[in-house]
Every structure is written in structure tokens, then in C-alpha cells.
Amino acid sequence: MTTQKKSILIVDDQSTNIFALSAVLIPRGYSCTAALTGEQCLQILDERPHLDAILMDYNMPQMNGVETIKYIRQIPQYKKTKVIVITADDSPGLKLKSISAGADGFLTKPIDVDLLETLF
Structure with missing residues (x-):
């Protein structure tokens, strides 16, 4: 039996943070997609039928992590997707x-x- 790779969306306005998370998650078998804003995150969710988890930065310009999560929880296919806030x-x-x-979890950088x- 093969294990299916988990699909993760990393949402952070700092591309270096996205790169760092991807660099440790991909070797562990995760597929990573990136969004630099809350708005871009929502656009990706509209286009993707499924994601296993979303890693959400708290502090982002225009639409912060909490505001983005509130929108995510209104999307039927993402109501139960794991959303973990990651912040410094x-x-x-x-x-x-x-x-x-x-959010399902909260971690500090x-x-x-x-x-x-x-x-x-």
C-alpha cells in the first residue's frame, strides 16, 4: 500500500518563510503550494478541490490570518481542513x-x- 502525499498550502507574506517551511516539509513527503496573501490563499482554494492542511501566517497586510481563516471556514470543502496559524x-x-x-492549531516561529x- 502506498501512502498518498499530503498537500499543504503555506500562506505567508514573507517568501523566505515559505521557502524554509517547504524545504523541511517536501523531504518529509508533503506537496507544498504557496500564497503570499490572504486573498491569494482564497483564490487558490477556489481552484483546488482538496488540501490536507493550511499553514497560515498571522500577521499579513490587508487580510490577516484570522480574517482569512474566517473566509476559509465558509467554503464547504474546507470547513474541516486543518488550519494551523504560524507566527513570530x-x-x-x-x-x-x-x-x-x-484555527486547529497555533505555533510560534x-x-x-x-x-x-x-x-x-
């Missing part, structure tokens, strides 16, 4: 805001990839 900002309340918006995989 560990301000009190961000985790609660993220989980309240529909730098990311422990083994811990991240437990959230998928």
Missing part, C-alpha cells in the same frame, strides 16, 4: 483569536516540524 508574534490573545476564528506534524 507570541502576544497574549493571538492564540485565542486564532482558535476562535477556526521558529517551527518545530515534529510538533507541526502532530497537528495534521
